[in-house]
Amino acid sequence: MSSRAQVYLLALVFISAGIGLTLYKNVALNFPLSPGSLTRVWDVEAKVTFWATQQPIIVDLALPQSQDAYQVLDETFASSGYGFDIRNGDEQRRATWTRRNAGGQQTLYYKLKIARQGASPAPSAPPTATQIPDKLIWTPAQEATAATLITQARALSANPTSFATQLLKLLKQHESIKSSHSLNDPRKRISQANLALQLLSRAEVDSHIVRGISLADRVHNQTATELVEIYDGKNWHIVDPVKANFGLPKDFFIWQRGGDSLLQLEGGRRSKIRFSFIANDLPSKNIALMHAEEPNSALIDFNIYSLPVEKQAVFKLLLLVPIGALVVVLFRVLIGIRTSGTFMPVLIAMAFMQTTLLTGVGLLTALVIVGLWIRSYLSQLDLLMVSRIAAVLIVVVILMAVFSVISHKLGLDLMLNMTFFPMVILAWTIERLSITWEEDGAREVAVQGLGSLTVAIVAYLAMTNALVGHLTYNFPELLLAVLGIILLLGQYSGYRLNEFFRFQSALE
Amino acid sequence: MWIKRHKKLRKAGVLGLNERNVSYISRYNKRENFPLVDNKLKTKKAATAVKLPVPELLGVIASPAQLKTLPALLKDHQSFVIKPARGSGGKGILVVSHREGEQFFKPSGALLTNNAIRHYVSNILSGVYSLGGKPDVAFIETLVHGDQVLDKYSHEGLPDIRIIVFQGFPVMAMLRCPTSDSDGKANLHQGAVGVGLDITCGTALKAVQNDKIISHHPDTGVKFSDLAIPNWRKLLQLAGHCHDFTELGYLGCDIVLDKTRGPLILEVNARPGLFIQIASGIGLRSRLQNIENLVQKDWHVDSRIDYALTHFSSNTKTN
Numbered sequence: 001m002s003s004r005a006q007v008y009l010l011a012l013v014f015i016s017a018g019i020g021l022t023l024y025k026n027v028a029l030n031f032p033l034s035p036g037s038l039t040r041v042w043d044v045e046a047k048v049t050f051w052a053t054q055q056p057i058i059v060d061l062a063l064p065q066s067q068d069a070y071q072v073l074d075e076t077f078a079s080s081g082y083g084f085d086i087r088n089g090d091e092q093r094r095a096t097w098t099r100r101n102a103g104g105q106q107t108l109y110y111k112l113k114i115a116r117q118g119a120s121p122a123p124s125a126p127p128t129a130t131q132i133p134d135k136l137i138w139t140p141a142q143e144a145t146a147a148t149l150i151t152q153a154r155a156l157s158a159n160p161t162s163f164a165t166q167l168l169k170l171l172k173q174h175e176s177i178k179s180s181h182s183l184n185d186p187r188k189r190i191s192q193a194n195l196a197l198q199l200l201s202r203a204e205v206d207s208h209i210v211r212g213i214s215l216a217d218r219v220h221n222q223t224a225t226e227l228v229e230i231y232d233g234k235n236w237h238i239v240d241p242v243k244a245n246f247g248l249p250k251d252f253f254i255w256q257r258g259g260d261s262l263l264q265l266e267g268g269r270r271s272k273i274r275f276s277f278i279a280n281d282l283p284s285k286n287i288a289l290m291h292a293e294e295p296n297s298a299l300i301d302f303n304i305y306s307l308p309v310e311k312q313a314v315f316k317l318l319l320l321v322p323i324g325a326l327v328v329v330l331f332r333v334l335i336g337i338r339t340s341g342t343f344m345p346v347l348i349a350m351a352f353m354q355t356t357l358l359t360g361v362g363l364l365t366a367l368v369i370v371g372l373w374i375r376s377y378l379s380q381l382d383l384l385m386v387s388r389i390a391a392v393l394i395v396v397v398i399l400m401a402v403f404s405v406i407s408h409k410l411g412l413d414l415m416l417n418m419t420f421f422p423m424v425i426l427a428w429t430i431e432r433l434s435i436t437w438e439e440d441g442a443r444e445v446a447v448q449g450l451g452s453l454t455v456a457i458v459a460y461l462a463m464t465n466a467l468v469g470h471l472t473y474n475f476p477e478l479l480l481a482v483l484g485i486i487l488l489l490g491q492y493s494g495y496r497l498n499e500f501f502r503f504q505s506a507l508e
Numbered sequence: 509m510w511i512k513r514h515k516k517l518r519k520a521g522v523l524g525l526n527e528r529n530v531s532y533i534s535r536y537n538k539r540e541n542f543p544l545v546d547n548k549l550k551t552k553k554a555a556t557a558v559k560l561p562v563p564e565l566l567g568v569i570a571s572p573a574q575l576k577t578l579p580a581l582l583k584d585h586q587s588f589v590i591k592p593a594r595g596s597g598g599k600g601i602l603v604v605s606h607r608e609g610e611q612f613f614k615p616s617g618a619l620l621t622n623n624a625i626r627h628y629v630s631n632i633l634s635g636v637y638s639l640g641g642k643p644d645v646a647f648i649e650t651l652v653h654g655d656q657v658l659d660k661y662s663h664e665g666l667p668d669i670r671i672i673v674f675q676g677f678p679v680m681a682m683l684r685c686p687t688s689d690s691d692g693k694a695n696l697h698q699g700a701v702g703v704g705l706d707i708t709c710g711t712a713l714k715a716v717q718n719d720k721i722i723s724h725h726p727d728t729g730v731k732f733s734d735l736a737i738p739n740w741r742k743l744l745q746l747a748g749h750c751h752d753f754t755e756l757g758y759l760g761c762d763i764v765l766d767k768t769r770g771p772l773i774l775e776v777n778a779r780p781g782l783f784i785q786i787a788s789g790i791g792l793r794s795r796l797q798n799i800e801n802l803v804q805k806d807w808h809v810d811s812r813i814d815y816a817l818t819h820f821s822s823n824t825k826t827n
Binding site: 384502 | 522530636789
């Protein structure tokens with residue numbers, strides 16, 4: 001079989017295998033072909049701040065768990081200088097930060113990623129029967145008021161839920177009248193939810209407090225919302241202690257059901273917990289796979305998804321490299337653009353992905369121009385080649401450091417990403433362009449430089465395209481199709497686009 | 509518009525780079541034969557071994573340790589050329605046209621000291637001019653004094669003749685004349701003039717500089733149409749022999765005319781460029797296909813030349 005026939009056969013096999021597997025995954029395994037069908041993923045950040053008083057510190061924070069409505073995808077803890085541990089208690093997960101000694105303002109972070117699930121947000125029974133909260137010691141006058149409220153509510157209601165509604169309404173009414181004796185001790189105020197809980201416990205209704213957060217995009221420093229949950233003998237019901245209506249509010253993420261407190265602190269004062277949220281819309285499939293315990297197909301089982309998450313991120317980038325390579329092949333074989341170094345544009349494009357396009361192009365141009373200038377001086381010094389390139393490399397590193405510091409001072413933190421530029425490649429490119437300049441003139445340098453930049457920008461656009469990213473990551477078998485196309489292009493013997501112009505004068 | 513241009517090029521039989529790479533270089537040039545021509549020193553030695561004329565080799569500097577032998581090597585020579593063995597596209601060639609004691613002069617009159625030459629050679633050794641920066645070897649050869657016939661077609665440098673040889677048959681030729689634009693180098697990208705030559709008799713077809721057709725040399729003002737290379741058959745024979753000793757199916761052979769020794773092989777290129785089609789105004793494809801279609805193989809050099817002379821006249825189109 002001739003080599004040409006082999007290439008065609010291989011290309012056919014690769015392309016059909018790639019497209020076939022992709023279609024199979026799409027049709028049979030319901031992998032979406034487009035990056036649509038998104039699920040909202042919330043990045044929740046809980047920030048614990050307190051004032052440390054030079055004593056041993058124990059911070060104890062209740063942690064949320066996956067629920068019917070939301071699934072915890074990932075959680076991270078940032079707490080430098082603190083010992084950290086997670087305790088899985090009987091029904092509660094709690095995080096403990098400990099430290100022997102610290103003073104001043106302290107900040108601890110707990111971040112988690114949660115995704116909404118399709119299931120209806122009906123809260124199921126809490127893990128175990130909850131105990132009635134400790135009764136606060138009230139004055140006889142307070143006790144009498146409480147008893148009155150309970151009697152009134154009982155008379156106006158038929159069952160535990162309606163009793164709770166009435167009781168909460170009466171409580172609200174009572175508290176809003178200034179002249180009456182508040183149940184809340186002015187010197188030691190407790191929240192409305194806790195107040196309701198005190199009343200409910202006196203009425204001997206099983207109840208506990210539910211703490212959670214109302215999710216809203218780009219909201220910062222929200223406090224936890226407290227709700228009350230009561231037991232009617234069969235089921236648990238959540239009720240808002242202020243509005244007295246039942247049911248879970250919209251976009252409400254339950255952080256803690258029952259339990260003593262959200263945050264406990266020893267060795268500090270003025271502890272606060274505040275929540276911030278950012279919403280992201282991610283492909284539903286990714287989220288499903290993040291916690292898929294039983295992959296239903298070998299295609300998924302032996303897949304990138306089975307790798308740890310941080311390795312997946314690396315692969316996500318690696319899988320884009322063939323796309324960049326395809327762009328390079330297309331430009332060189334079909335268009336005939338000259339670049340400095342064959343696959344250098346791909347590396348540059350990958351750097352652009354970190355810096356964003358405009359900053360990247362600006363930085364790269366600045367680096368190369370300054371580098372060329374310095375290189376032209378170095379060439380007068382009659383240095384040996386290896387030392388000269390090493391010198392250029394060091395200059396590139398220094399330039400990067402200088403640019404970074406200056407841009408940071410100017411508040412342009414985007415530029416800090418320039419460390420992603422492949423320094424060694426840059427130094428070599430500068431050296432090559434410089435020799436090209438000496439040998440073939442400035443015009444050739446401009447041609448090659450602009451050519452490289454054009455290819456890098458197109459490769460960047462292709463590699464950052466949402467659809468391309470989605471397809472390469474979720475359908476890695478498509479790379480076979482790319483391979484097939486590249487094999488075919490390797491056999492392409494037609495004219496390059498620029499040859500239409502180049503050979504024009506040959507025809508005259 | 510594209511389709512029209514494509515059709516015109518196709519009809520003229522113009523070979524594109526992709527087709528050259530896929531259909532000719534990768535098919536007819538075996539990888540194992542590349543090192544011989546990619547290293548000019550090896551080419552020179554191989555050509556000498558089969559008694560083909562080349563510029564005389566004066567010495568080789570293969571390692572930094574040998575740099576100290578350089579003054580002794582150059583001692584007896586008034587003029588010489590230093591080349592990197594693996595320089596591509598005429599890169600890194602240093603021409604010294606005369607000297608006064610320890611002072612060396614380039615053709616442009618620029619002065620070089622002993623140290624500058626030593627540094628230049630050490631740059632070659634460290635691979636500045638070789639592809640991918642591989643360590644290289646420098647060699648020194650005699651400076652070719654050009655034949656007077658071609659002197660008037662060149663500015664400063666030496667014009668050379670590129671002949672494309674396919675399976676041993678010379679198929680197309682051109683003369684490359686340095687200009688002041690090209691800084692005395694026969695490099696077409698920098699503005700040297702490419703003069704297409706009739707492969708049958710060595711006379712000029714047309715002259716092209718920077719993709720524009722010209723009639724006179726921009727520096728010397730000499731008309732190209734009168735140009736004729738003397739002893740043309742001898743050049744074709746040299747080119748034909750290049751095929752035999754390099755075993756490359758598709759090659760470009762660069763020849764210079766020395767005042768006293770006649771045509772000398774300068775180097776052989778396994779990836780000759782396609783500018784020759786522009787300089788000649790003729791597409792390569794039909795000639796290459798003509799040879800591909802030959803039934804008989806293993807022709808003698810002279811019969812190959814006779815075949816080319818009868819079939820590749822620029823007036824009669826072959827198919």
